[in-house]
Amino acid sequence: MYGENGGELRNALVTLLGQYRVNYRLLLEISRTHPPHATASRQIELTRQILRYRRTILTWCHQALEQANPNPKAERSPELYEPPDWLCRALTRLRHRNPGPLPSLSELASPQEIGILENWRRAAKAAALAEHDLDGGLGGGILTHREWLTLVGDIADITKALHILDHRYRNLPGWERLKGVRGLDQHINDCATHSQARYGIPDYNIDWRGWHPPQPEISPDADTITHVLAAEHRLLSSLTTVPSMANLRHLLHSQRELSNLAALRARDIAPEQAAQFRRREQNLAKVSRAARAAGGLAGTGASATQHSADATRLLVTIPVGAMIDVDALRNLDKLFRHVDNALHRAIEHGFNTRIYLVRNTLPRIDPADGLQPHQARQIFEPLQREGRTPLIAVARRSLRADPVRMAPPGYAAISRADLRSAVNHRRRTGGATF
Structure with a gap:
């Protein structure tokens, strides 16, 4: 279900956004289990693994924008683009200009001993599981326009979080900065403004969509x-x-x-x-x-x-x-x-x-x-x-009628508010912003 996978992805990013001095944290945790001469190679290895996790999250963001669009246009003039179209175009450029391998199944499924790496694994695992939601009721163009803009807002916040973490991790040995981010922040802000001006309150009922486990078999003795x-x-x-x-x-x-x-x-x-x-x-x-x-x-x-x-x-x-x-x-x-x-x-x-x-x-x-x-x-x-x-x-x-709608999950607004607060937060120390 998108609510569970999306919530897990946002919670993991909130934890990562709350961690500073990343290089020091990694060195401290590596030194506990590795000798000094193997610290540098292990640090580069973990950096490459984090890059593979980041690639998984970016891939989901791009796929969700393309497959969940309820009104896709094969050919469209840039003059007719709306903010979600520009964000999708920016994510396409990010994927093309930042190629790289994806994590293996064992990297996604096996818990990591290092805390920062474990948070990245949780986020990447949730993004990988969220791909199944696209075929289970989130994609195929069946979302309402209000649900679609809610999903666009989620993707915009996740993309902005990755952009902030990219800047924060720039001093890691072997870290590869995102290329093609020019104008990305503007597209993200335009999506938030567009959604707010169009509907105001997002439609959190989208969290009920996505893949669900198969229903249990009905007993033959049932009426x-x-x-x-x-x-x-x-x-x-x-x-x-x-x-x-x-x-x-x-x-x-x-x-x-x-x-x-x-x-x-x-x-x-x-x-x-x-x-x-x-x-x-x-x-x-x-x-x-x-x-x-x-x-x-x-x-x-x-x-x-x-x-x-x-x-x-x-x-x-x-x-x-x-x-x-x-x-x-x-x-x-x-x-x-x-x-x-x-x-x-x-x-x-x-x-x-x-x-x-x-x-x-x-x-x-x-x-x-x-x-x-x-x-x-x-x-x-x-x-x-x-x-x-x-x-x-x-x-x-x-045929069109107001269906019986369940109330949005209680955590729907909370997890989104936490991520938006973490994304917009800046810690100031001695006049410097981190």
Whole structure:
């Protein structure tokens, strides 16, 4: 989960930012375990290991900015760049101008005896684990713009911390200063100003996103409605990518049927939930009709359609009028809202990335359509930037809703405030700033 990995990364950097006189600290700890003639070589070895850890953190910052952007632009004029685009460009330059190896698996997994090195290892390990969050719900362009700017602010603070530590470690034997940092501080400050001016308070619900351990297997002895909830939850977890148009139609149809079955079984038990299910059935019917004018061959979604079909198959086995736990029906309603929002995001992202196409009618007759009265020729083409399609409009009205959102983790704001305070802190001694 991004909240755990990001929090561990920020806490490790806060500890590093609070440590001064780094060369003296390393020499002191090395001298306890190494003879004097091996101190210099050991110090250079540790410096190179710290550089490998720093490379891991920089790599994650760059990858996160590129892969989590909800509106990526392949070609864009620099005049249209926003602060996150400039920061991403600066990180790209940093990676190219500061090549180097990454730490091995043993370097990331094995605790280090030296305190400074252990803090760098913790930060690099958290950055390496955070790469899995990009494929587990943080990347793929599914973040909201507010969540995206929260992530940009986190990356800006982490990059600034690395810049400060680079200056502080400059006297270490074998240390390599970051090249290409010109203008980096300005891009970092612009990102903070841009996020604050746009939304004010960041959206810390992003900490719930990312990779999660697989859900435990449902016991075969559990009741059927529990298996229905598990199948719908598996469907939600599999909607992190854009399904193909054929699979999207299957999903809309099976979810519509699932809502109908749930409404019949909740009619006498929970009338309020039954009304919600009926409303969802009607909304999915509208989206299904609008999807007839769209096409596309690319995409995934085979596992999602299987999970949706499993939920429908299981719910059919529950007789109408059978007693069902009301809390289970409420949880099913919450899952429906999450699934609808995931389908809406997939539709928007599918058209933005040209996975989905729009059916247009050409102003001429197709003489080879095999019909007696020839019809106008129809083609499928990408959605133009200034164009509109009924599927997007209907999906926004019918599927997009305020999902049931959990409160942000309690440590979300604290760890970010600690890092920002450590980054902006300067220790003054005798008029000198360190």
